[in-house]
Amino acid sequence: MSPHIALLVNPAARGGRMLRLLEPVARRLRAGGAELSVIVGDDAADALTRACTAVSERPDALVAFGGDGLVHLAVQAVAGTDVPLGIIPAGTGNDIAAALGVPRKDPLAAARAVLRMKTRPVDAARIAAGGAEELFAGVACCGFDSRVNERANALTWPPGTARYLVATARELRAFRPIPYRIAFDGGEPVEREAMLVAIANTTSYGAGMRVCPDARPDDGLLDVVTVGALSTGEFVRVFPSVYRGTHVTHPAVSVRRVRSVRVEAPGVIAYADGERVGPAPLHCEVRPGALHVIV
Numbered sequence: 033m034s035p036h037i038a039l040l041v042n043p044a045a046r047g048g049r050m051l052r053l054l055e056p057v058a059r060r061l062r063a064g065g066a067e068l069s070v071i072v073g074d075d076a077a078d079a080l081t082r083a084c085t086a087v088s089e090r091p092d093a094l095v096a097f098g099g100d101g102l103v104h105l106a107v108q109a110v111a112g113t114d115v116p117l118g119i120i121p122a123g124t125g126n127d128i129a130a131a132l133g134v135p136r137k138d139p140l141a142a143a144r145a146v147l148r149m150k151t152r153p154v155d156a157a158r159i160a161a162g163g164a165e166e167l168f169a170g171v172a173c174c175g176f177d178s179r180v181n182e183r184a185n186a187l188t189w190p191p192g193t194a195r196y197l198v199a200t201a202r203e204l205r206a207f208r209p210i211p212y213r214i215a216f217d218g219g220e221p222v223e224r225e226a227m228l229v230a231i232a233n234t235t236s237y238g239a240g241m242r243v244c245p246d247a248r249p250d251d252g253l254l255d256v257v258t259v260g261a262l263s264t265g266e267f268v269r270v271f272p273s274v275y276r277g278t279h280v281t282h283p284a285v286s287v288r289r290v291r292s293v294r295v296e297a298p299g300v301i302a303y304a305d306g307e308r309v310g311p312a313p314l315h316c317e318v319r320p321g322a323l324h325v326i327v
Contacts, residue, residue: 099123
């Protein structure tokens with residue numbers, strides 16, 4: 033029997049260039065015997081509504097054809113159901129795909145993986161902040177990194193990852209350590225100044241920054257990485273090591289593995305999977321095995 037695949041597409045991924053990849057990917061899926069329904073929303077809210085409707089019709093898989101933002105949206109639709117999530121990476125970073133072993137630079141190879149329909153259970157996490165509540169599959173952040181996101185989202189130029197480099201440089205000039213109150217697993221809050229707090233189900237964000245290098249997406253736990261207060265010069269020196277994951281050996285960096293965490297911080301907006309959630313305080317807790325992901 034031919035599998036029915038609902039293909040969720042982000043036409044804006046890679047500045048619209050991703051649409052050129054849609055035809056060969058769709059052709060490959062159909063050649064492999066799949067019955068294909070393509071879902072394109074007018075905006076994120078419309079795409080989520082359409083994805084939820086598609087999942088309610090119980091396809092054999094909902095497949096996100098885009099970047100981490102589209103995967104984040106698809107997670108909202110499939111979490112807690114028995115509809116598997118497939119990923120065909122077509123974004124800039126594709127960190128979630130990389131963490132789950134999906135070929136992130138070869139959409140046709142990812143399409144072949146979808147056709148094999150081999151799944152594994154993967155955790156998700158719930159985040160609540162500023163009255164919003166969502167699930168995420170990758171990393172939530174609040175601090176220097178989320179402020180860079182805020183700046184980057186306000187820029188119209190340059191395009192792509194260069195926008196984040198400009199935003200990072202501007203934020204560095206103004207940034208000061210933030211006073212946090214962090215409570216792990218419902219315990220008493222710990223107070224400390226820090227540069228950022230990252231809460232991770234998978235290892236990386238921001239196109240390969242291995243902020244939580246030992247995080248595992250199927251252990252029923254979240255890794256919380258706190259980068260303590262540093263001078264601007266020391267932060268600039270240490271920050272590049274996040275691409276290797278070796279920053280966790282710095283004395284100012286701590287890692288805690290938990291089921292839930294509450295973070296209070298003034299003037300901080302929380303992001304999850306690169307998507308804006310809302311202002312702190314925020315609360316995260318793991319949802320073990322909430323996803324079935326095609327790998």
